[in-house]
Amino acid sequence: MTPKKILVAQGGGPTAVINQSLAGVVLEARKFANVSRVYGAHHGVRGIVNEDLLDLTQETTHNLEMVANTPSSALGSTRDKPDAKYCHEIFKVLQAHEIGAFFYVGGNDSSDTVRIVSEEAAKANYPLRCIHIPKTIDNDLVGNDHTPGFPSAARFVAQAFTGANLDNAALPGVYVGVVMGRHAGFLTAASALARKYPDDGPHLIYLPERAFDTDKFLADVKEVYGKYGRCVVAASEGIHDSAGAPILSKLSGELEKDAHGNVQLSGTGALADLLCEEIKNKLGIKRVRGDTFGYLQRSFAGCVSDVDQREAREVGGKAVQYAMSGVGNGSVAIKRVGEYAVDYPLITLETVAGKTRVMEDVFINAAANDVTPAFFDYLRPLLGSDLPSVARLRGAVLPKAK
């Protein structure tokens, strides 16, 4: 293989470990004598078009390790979706810098970007190796057991609900926590891992994989509240009615969309407030509180799964190995091969690109308000080491003396 320059960029929403993949690419590339330079593009494909490039070749290993442990996309990100014209602008810049390989760390929209760039490069006879490196807190890439970024976000959600459940037990009432996830409920479902004792919350979990019925929801809350004198609810921001209309849109009217056609659901507390109002008004419960976890869950500094860190590093390294071994374009995937062990096969871009995995039926209970034991088995090994452990007082209740 001839000496080549390679370029790496990051697309879509940031995660806690997306820079591990960046470090994986840069550090692995140094092992190949025929890689002469490693460039980074600021803000994804837009940075390529704008020729806003960075030379990462002489980045120190220490600083790369520091950046790897820093949440959010160190190169910056974008939600741009390229068309043929956009791709030709990309190729002009890549050609001017003699770049032979393009690595893009991102989710399903970014994998679609890699597919488009790959196809347009072939049409234009531009020799470009295109590798997609997986990343998304939504865990919604098809062809993957799970995606880097999801385990750390899931850990944040589990830790948040561990605390929220205890807070709700101390000052009883109803608590509603709204979690990110447009179509896939994996992250909301992760709240279940907060449970330790049988009466721990979240007591109810609502996922976008099932239609949300407000009357059913209120009946569920009423039942739990009657049983425990309190209730903790986890709801996905993407919950929708049986016609597919987001519950949020009932309140907020027209919603913002990005270039990929995704409706904007995060960055507002409206859904939690709407659900709380329903509970207050219809069930007459006084203490009802709602939180929307928002951007904290994907970029919080200091809440990360070590399993996620290692895997995010490895998919970056594997991407370079696949590119250099000449097996063709594709997407690095995570395949579970043991409990717990994974492999990183290269799958075709078409398998992943622009498609959305949702939670498998086996993970959702029949009443559509909780997860199944199978989901615990699936998620537990991903959350990593040293999860905070909580305990209760065991002291005997004093007999009445008054």
Added chain:
Amino acid sequence: MTPKKILVAQGGGPTAVINQSLAGVVLEARKFANVSRVYGAHHGVRGIVNEDLLDLTQETTHNLEMVANTPSSALGSTRDKPDAKYCHEIFKVLQAHEIGAFFYVGGNDSSDTVRIVSEEAAKANYPLRCIHIPKTIDNDLVGNDHTPGFPSAARFVAQAFTGANLDNAALPGVYVGVVMGRHAGFLTAASALARKYPDDGPHLIYLPERAFDTDKFLADVKEVYGKYGRCVVAASEGIHDSAGAPILSKLSGELEKDAHGNVQLSGTGALADLLCEEIKNKLGIKRVRGDTFGYLQRSFAGCVSDVDQREAREVGGKAVQYAMSGVGNGSVAIKRVGEYAVDYPLITLETVAGKTRVMEDVFINAAANDVTPAFFDYLRPLLGSDLPSVARLRGAVLPKAK
């Protein structure tokens, strides 16, 4: 001193370290041969009235240590404010169980409860040692350098803004994070500790100690956005106009109040949404996102300052020592005596009870949109060890080649 039974309870909002103080009381009491039993009341003073008591005497040290590391009030909490009649109900129960000392872990409302109980006990000639143990994430107890619970919540806020700033840098726009704090801005101000590089956010910090002017706010955001192409804002939930009306009430109309007359500001995302709408509509900035940190910041499992843990343990232990040494009723306070070292004097209940400390002028900048260097000096030692560190890529920008 005659053998006695003692009782401990927890009041007000939970914190990440309030159980350290509980463990401090129970473990210290074991060192005194004349303490025969240690009881806990469920849900604060209400648990006493309801005779809902727990025997903590035989709680294992291991379990106490586990509980100490568990966020939120392990005994449960209350916002009840006792009057004379309520106190007499308390005394009936205390007398029936021969309880001679009452320890109450709580904030300014709970210290007021201790003052009332102490005064009513004197009037009723009921011999009761009453000690208030400080706790509040709001850091608003007078007579204290700071309060247990605040450093851990401040750490959460700093870590959250560290991530939010990086997220906002990756996908630029305006980000508004709303932080707890009704009258005191300490917790919102803690967001400033998220900064590392000169252009890091939060770029603007709005505190309840200064009147909030929407036009001034919009001008501030516009200026920062013009300079950096992005803007991160930290706003206290308690921001109010020059007449003292909460900005939140302009949107939400009548607000819920508790027994102490406190307006309910948390548990809704409305303020963040209101500020975001103003920015979108008046400044024409498209990507504007708001998060309300809500209950996560006071009970998140796994984000705690080790300094806070140790101090919360010590105020519990000191409370027992003061009670057994017979120096009278009072409130254990934290006094800074070195950089960094503290003492724990016992101050009068009247000094603390029902009063609210707000941020000193020396901590707030003249433009009322940031903190001063003095605030960094004040807060840094409290945040504890091993704060997450972030880094940037240093790679040189590539010269244009196209």
